[in-house]
Each structure stands twice: as structure tokens, then as C-alpha cells.
Amino acid sequence: MAKRKDFSVTRLPGFATIALTAFVALYLPIVTLVVYSFNGSETVAIWGGFSLRWYGIAWDNTQVQEATLRSLIIAASAAGIATTVATMAALATTRTGRFKGETLIYVMINQPLMVPEIVTAVALLIVFAAVKVATGYTGLGYLILAHAAFCIPFAYLPIRARLEGMDLSLEIAASDLYATPWQTFRRVTLPLMMPGVIAGAMLAFVISLDDVIITEFVKSAGQDTLPTYMLGQLRRAVTPEVNAISTALLGLTVLMLTAFFILTRTRD
Structure with a gap:
């Protein structure tokens, strides 16, 4: 009797064609963007030869410098706050026994992932608008929060x-050796969970750095981040400078996500 072959989706007719088409549709526009960021022409539609001209123009652009610095400040601050809160929430939901309402708490923590971002943005706009009227404060604190x-x-x-x-077992052993909960956390739990904390911080940083919708709704005048600055430039005139900024932002994002993958991959 012939040996039965295990089912594999890769053996289905047309699988390779569909997979290749999907990859081309996903990555061809990105490759085109990167290539045309080195375009020496004044327009994005005409290739004018290889040049780093637009990278230099973007580097010397004061508005780009200010937007980049603002984006980094917001992303770093937001990532720090989010990681601190997430660490406490993760400890509270994994280092305790099951309790009533645990599922509800898990749902509430992950609510921003389930609700459309535009809904979150509108809700934040309404709340922060009332706070701005009451306090008169219009700084970056709203964007960071x-x-x-x-x-x-x-x-x-x-x-x-x-x-x-x-x-x-290590945490239990520390408790058996009369370590206080704080000593157990500082000397045992935190060092062991640090790769997850760093990965979470980097992921939060990248998400904040790339955000457009929430930033557009919450920011005040003169508080453009790099993505919203690029969006504003696209509404006026498209030049290879936007391609150069996009490529630099893409490179930073890929670098951060690669580090995230290395920290979270399964180790033998």
C-alpha cells in the first residue's frame, strides 16, 4: 500500500503563483519608493540618474529636523510610559492566580488593538479638547499620552x-531563601523578563513613530511629527525629498523590527 502523504497547502495548484503575486503586490511599491529616493530629477515620475541630492536636501531642511526631533521625543516618551504600564499589567495578569474579571481586564488592556484607530483618535480628541479648554495647556503632553x-x-x-x-522555579527558590517580593522581582524576575520588556519597548517606539491618525487628531498647531509633515507635503507637491525621508524612516523601522525579532525568537 502506498504511503499516505500529509496534506500541505504548498502542494495545491496555483499556490506558488498566488504567493509570488502577493509578494510582488506588497513589496514592489516599497522597492520603487527606495529606488526613486535616489532619483536626481526634480519629479518622482522621471528618472534623472542616481543621486543622493534629496537626502542632503532633507537633512538640511529645518522643518524635517524639527519634525524628526519631535517624533523621537514623543515616541521615546510614549514607549517608556507604555512599557512601564504594560510591565505592571503583565505581572498582574501572569503572577497571580485566576480571578474574577480576568478576561475583562485582558480585553480592556488590548482594546486599542480591537477598536478602529479612527475611533480611538476621535475619543482622544474630545477628551483632550475639554482638558485644553480647562487648563489652557497645549503642549506635547497630549500627544505623548x-x-x-x-x-x-x-x-x-x-x-x-x-x-x-x-x-x-527560580522565583519560588528566591522566596524560599527569604527574599522579599521586591528583591525577587529586582534580582530574578526582571532580569529574566528583560528581553520581553526591551522588545515591547521597541515595538511601542516603532508604532508611535509611524502613527498618523491619532497624531492628526490630537496635535495642536506647530506640532507636526515626521509622518504628518510628510502627509502635508504630499498634499502640496510630491518630490523625491519625500521618498528620501520615507526610505530613512523605513530603514529605522526595519532595524527596530529586526532587533525585536531577534529578542523574541525562540531559543533552544
Whole structure:
């Protein structure tokens, strides 16, 4: 009797064609963007030879410098807040026994992932508008808080996954040796969960750095981040400078996500 072959989707007719078509549709526009960021022409539609001209123009652009610095400040601050809150939430939901309302808490923590981002943006706009009227404050604090709230679940998931995969024996041994809960956390739990914390922080940083919708709704005048600045430029005139900025932002994002993958990959 012939040996039965296990089912594999890769053996289905047309699988390779569909997969190739999907990859081309996903990555061809990105490759085109990167290639045309080195275009020496004044327009994005005509190739004018290889040149780093637009990278230099973008580097010397004061508005780009200010937007980039603002984006980095917001992303770093939001990632720090989101990671701190996510770490406490992950500890509370993994280092305790099952309790009533645990599922509801998990749903509330991950709510920004399930609700359309435009809904979150409108809700934040309404709340922060009332606060601005009451306090008169219009600084970057609103953007930092808005980004932090949106990034919490992105930081929470890798931290929780790391905690769930950790062996409790070392923490139990520390308690048996009369370590206080704080000493156990500082000397045992935190070092072991640190790869998850770093991964969560990097993921939150990337999500905040790339955000457009929430930023557009919450920001005040003169608070453009790099993505919203690029969106404004596209509404006026498209030049290879936007391609150069996009490529630089893409490179930073890929670098951060690669580091995230390395930190969270399964190790033997």
C-alpha cells in the first residue's frame, strides 16, 4: 500500500503563483519608493540618474529636523510610559492566580488593538479638547499620552508572552531563601523578563513613530511629527525629498523590527 502523504497547502495548484503575486503586490511599491529616493530629477515620475541630492536636501531642511526631533521625543516618551504600564499589567495578569474579571481586564488592556484607530483618535480628541479648554495647556503632553495609551497593548503582548514562558522555579527558590517580593522581582524576575520588556519597548517606539491618525487628531498647531509633515507635503507637491525621508524612516523601522525579532525568537 502506498504511503499516505500529509496534506500541505504548498502542494495545491496555483499556490506558488498566488504567493509570488502577493509578494510582488506588497513589496514592489516599497522597492520603487527606495529606488526613486535616489532619483536626481526634480519629479518622482522621471528618472534623472542616481543621486543622493534629496537626502542632503532633507537633512538640511529645518522643518524635517524639527519634525524628526519631535517624533523621537514623543515616541521615546510614549514607549517608556507604555512599557512601564504594560510591565505592571503583565505581572498582574501572569503572577497571580485566576480571578474574577480576568478576561475583562485582558480585553480592556488590548482594546486599542480591537477598536478602529479612527475611533480611538476621535475619543482622544474630545477628551483632550475639554482638558485644553480647562487648563489652557497645549503642549506635547497630549500627544505623548495619546501615543502611550495606544501603544500599551503592543508593549504588553511580548512582555506577557515572555512571562508566561518563564520557569517559576527560580522565583519560588528566591522566596524560599527569604527574599522579599521586591528583591525577587529586582534580582530574578526582571532580569529574566528583560528581553520581553526591551522588545515591547521597541515595538511601542516603532508604532508611535509611524502613527498618523491619532497624531492628526490630537496635535495642536506647530506640532507636526515626521509622518504628518510628510502627509502635508504630499498634499502640496510630491518630490523625491519625500521618498528620501520615507526610505530613512523605513530603514529605522526595519532595524527596530529586526532587533525585536531577534529578542523574541525562540531559543533552544
